[in-house]
Amino acid sequence: MTSALRPTNEDDRGQDVIEQFYDRRPYPPPDDLDAVATPKPQQRRAAHHLVWPGRPYADRSGDSRLRILVAGCGTSQAARHAITHPDADVVGIDVSSTGIEQHRQLIERHRLANLELHRLPIEEVAGLDRQFDHIVCTGVLHHLADPLIGLRSLQSILAPGGALTLMVYATYGRAGVYLIQDYCLRLGIGTDQVDLDELVATLREIGSGHPISRLLHQSRDFADDDALADALLNPRDRSYTVPQLLELITDAGLRFGRWQRQAPYLPDCGSISETPHSARIAKLPVAEQYAALELFRGTITRHTAIAYAATDSGATTDSGPQQPDFADPAAGSWRPIRVPTAIAVTERLPPGAAGALLNRAHTETDLVSFVNAQELIMFRRIDGSRTVADLGPQALGFVERLFRHDLIVLDTCGASEQKGDRS
Structure with a gap:
């Protein structure tokens, strides 16, 4: 499902519409990094083995330091990675000058000597002329003019044994969002304060049966004006079903590893496991199981996957991309x-x-x-x-x-x- 809210790639000044949008309406708001300023080693180790079950975790120094790229770092995401991975070298890129400036303030406040910033589109990331062990790209690909080009660009700078964590919008759980996006487009609603105030007042009258009702009450995407603008007035976004995302990953030269949180996609987890269909779903190919569970749930709003280079077999314990086989x-x-x-x-x-x-x-x-x-x-x-x-x-x-x-x-x-x- 794709909303009608993306008719152009550039504004009348030749600036990319997404760059202009996030310069004016930076989102998400900068995180409170004080709460994560002293991460526990066990938490860092758990995060490491989520991505690399078979790669030993150890504090690194010198040339062996982990290299992390946060592609589309927004207002604070790269700073969060830098503060929670003090033994890593972190690079953040974004097209928004506002986001980069807010990051610079976080660098100064938290003395983040391990964070480097570049105002750079994902499509031009090869210009950094380096490789990364872990690339994080969440909430960004679905705003690109061509997500496949962007993902291929990221795949090209993935180091041997490296991993890429990506998040994109999910189609069915955002059905209500796309209805209201098209509603706003038909009314010509913009992002100035008057239009936003009127939109908020109107959304209060939406009935509980509308597909967007649950998100209005539960999601942080509607918590303030910038969040509301990002969700409903973004000039370019698209969404993916499970099969579409798996196809995107494959076409980009990557191999799907796992969902960051996999239980919602598995037939032996949650309420589906108590139905007669659980065993039937379990007989399907794994990718079909994931697709079936997305349809059964109907409320998944985003997919977060961990992927590896398709040419990286992951067979050795040194690189460790291969996910655990309990028959081992x-x-x-x-x-x-x-x-x-x-x-x-x-x-x-x-x-x-x-x-x-x-x-x-x-x-x-x-x-x-x-x-x-x-x-x-x-x-x-x-x-x-x-x-x-x-x-x-x-x-x-x-x-x-x-x-x-x-x-x-x-x-x-x-x-x-x-x-x-x-x-």
Whole structure:
């Protein structure tokens, strides 16, 4: 689904419409980086193994420092990566001069010596003349005139064994957004304050049955004027279904690795697992399972995927792009690591359950895994150093369940990690 709100690429002065839009309406607002100024090593290790299960995590120095590119860094995203990865060299690029200037203020405030900025379109990123271990491009590709060209440009500077995290809008969950985008286009609504005030007043009258109603009450995309403008008045955006996104990744010379949060796309997680269709969906090819779950849920508003270069086999533990295979005989030596947003709830439980495990980052309320007393003990024993075998002889199936529910990531290196293993 594509809204009618993108008829041109340039304004009457020859400036790209997206560059002009974000210079006037910078979004998202700069993050409060004080809250993430002292990241815990275990959190950094979990983030590392989400992307590279088989690559040892360690603090780096000198030429071995991790190289991160934040492509379309907005007002603070590159600064967030720099402050949470002090052992990495971070580069942020964006077309918005306003976003770059707000980043410079964050550099000065937080003394971010490891952050470098460039006002540069993604399509021209090869001009940096360097490669990156991790490229982060979230909420940007869907605003480009040609997202495939942009993604191919990013793929061309991916270092061997590198990974690319990308987020694009999802079609079905944003159906209401595109209805109101076209409504605004027909009325000629702009981004001046009078038009925004009138739009806000009008949106208050939308009925609860409208497809946009849930987003109006739950999404930060409607929290202030700049957010409202970004969601409903952006001059160019598009969305992707699961098959369309997987095709985009393949056409760009990349290989899909996993969803950043995979449980919403899996037939054994959440309410779908309790239906007769769960087993039927599980018999489909994996990509078809993802597509079916997007249709079943209907409310996914964005897809965030981790991809690797298609030519990178990922077979060696040094590069480690390959995702865990639970049939691997070495699985007992893997180390589960709890994700920071995973919690165990022990109140208001159904009969027979000792706990409810959930990831607070999920927006889907059905993604809860109920556990018995023995499983709850195993979950609490997961500390990043114990192996699957250390948790007990029957732990592997439980660990796989936790992994698929986004409650843990896995260090599949096997042997003891380097000094970065300490938490």
